[in-house]
Amino acid sequence: MLAKTIQFFKGQYWGLYAQVWDVQVHIMNTLSPERDPRRVIPTGKPGAGGDWDKYVYMPPVESDSRSPCPALNTLCNHGILPRNGRNLKFTELQPILADAYNLSPSLTFGLLNIIAKMFEKDYFHDSVDLELFGTHNVIEHDASFARHDNYIQPDQSVPSVDLIKAFLSSATGAAVVGHQRVRIITPADISAFLRQRRVECQKLNPQYSLKFVHKAFSSNNSAIMYDTFGGRVDDLRTWLTEERFPQGWQPRYTKRYGYTMMALNLRSIQIALWAQPPPFVVPPRRPVSNGLYST
Numbered sequence: 216m217l218a219k220t221i222q223f224f225k226g227q228y229w230g231l232y233a234q235v236w237d238v239q240v241h242i243m244n245t246l247s248p249e250r251d252p253r254r255v256i257p258t259g260k261p262g263a264g265g266d267w268d269k270y271v272y273m274p275p276v277e278s279d280s281r282s283p284c285p286a287l288n289t290l291c292n293h294g295i296l297p298r299n300g301r302n303l304k305f306t307e308l309q310p311i312l313a314d315a316y317n318l319s320p321s322l323t324f325g326l327l328n329i330i331a332k333m334f335e336k337d338y339f340h341d342s343v344d345l346e347l348f349g350t351h352n353v354i355e356h357d358a359s360f361a362r363h364d365n366y367i368q369p370d371q372s373v374p375s376v377d378l379i380k381a382f383l384s385s386a387t388g389a390a391v392v393g394h395q396r397v398r399i400i401t402p403a404d405i406s407a408f409l410r411q412r413r414v415e416c417q418k419l420n421p422q423y424s425l426k427f428v429h430k431a432f433s434s435n436n437s438a439i440m441y442d443t444f445g446g447r448v449d450d451l452r453t454w455l456t457e458e459r460f461p462q463g464w465q466p467r468y469t470k471r472y473g474y475t476m477m478a479l480n481l482r483s484i485q486i487a488l489w490a491q492p493p494p495f496v497v498p499p500r501r502p503v504s505n506g507l508y509s510t
């Protein structure tokens with residue numbers, strides 16, 4: 216009982232610590248110049264300059280442990296995290312995730328702390344095998360866009376290529392990059408696809424469930440993905456289906472101190488509200504051409 220109470224207060228303390236830290240990082244981001252888009256990943260870190268070929272991509276073998284998360288699996292497939300996906304310390308995941316996707320240390324620390332607690336682990340001392348993250352209805356949930364439901368596809372470590380194709384085909388946005396026009400999956404597209412998935416999965420899956428907390432995870436994952444990839448369909452196709460970084464790719468999010476919890480929450484709320492069925496406001500889905508990445 217005492218141990219549980221101490222554990223609870225420790226959790227509250229670190230949660231609050233991460234939030235206060237995050238506000239500071241968010242303010243520093245707004246006041247500082249952004250990173251050079253060609254040097255988002257720091258020199259000397261895996262993927263610096265977009266050079267992923269140095270970290271040879273190898274798809275997992277049967278004995279390897281993988282999760283339903285493309286972000287974590289990709290890091291293992293390149294050998295940046297151990298290729299077998301086993302025995303990963305939470306403290307080891309934190310800086311690697313932060314560097315590879317330009318996430319703030321406050322976000323990665325805060326997120327991993329909560330996740331560790333959800334699996335009754337200690338962030339500072341424990342490790343995980345990636346397959347643990349596939350436990351149904353802890354974080355992994357129904358009506359995802361990258362995996363069929365657990366009822367239909369019990370092995371949640373494998374991307375559902377048909378679903379990902381349909382997801383990316385629903386993209387309506389466009390941007391100009393150099394002389395090239397690229398397709399963009401917009402937050403409104405993502406929300407529309409999630410809304411449609413929820414209706415379909417409810418019909419197809421007799422064990423369907425999607426609690427509030429899982430809707431929140433769903434929009435969180437979509438939000439981080441949208442902002443770190445700038446919604447670019449060409450890059451997302453490789454990352455989601457092969458769980459590989461395209462050579463030359465760097466995070467499209469260029470704020471100096473990385474993506475914060477505050478930025479994540481704002482984007483998540485947008486995606487979550489738009490994913491609600493009417494009468495919630497459903498934004499018009501029309502092509503945009505913003506030239507955001509034309510530098």
Ligand code: HEM
Binds near residue numbers: 283330348358
């Ligand atoms: C902090 C470490 C992380 C953990 C433990 C984690 C865990 C998970 C889990 C359990 C899922 C399955 C959810 C579902 O059923 O759909 C998931 C999905 C996903 N994650 Fe992560 N994740 C992490 C970080 C990230 C990051 C940094 C990104 C983006 C750069 C990301 C992007 C995604 C995407 C796009 C999905 C698929 C969502 C869907 O299919 O609807 N995750 N993640």
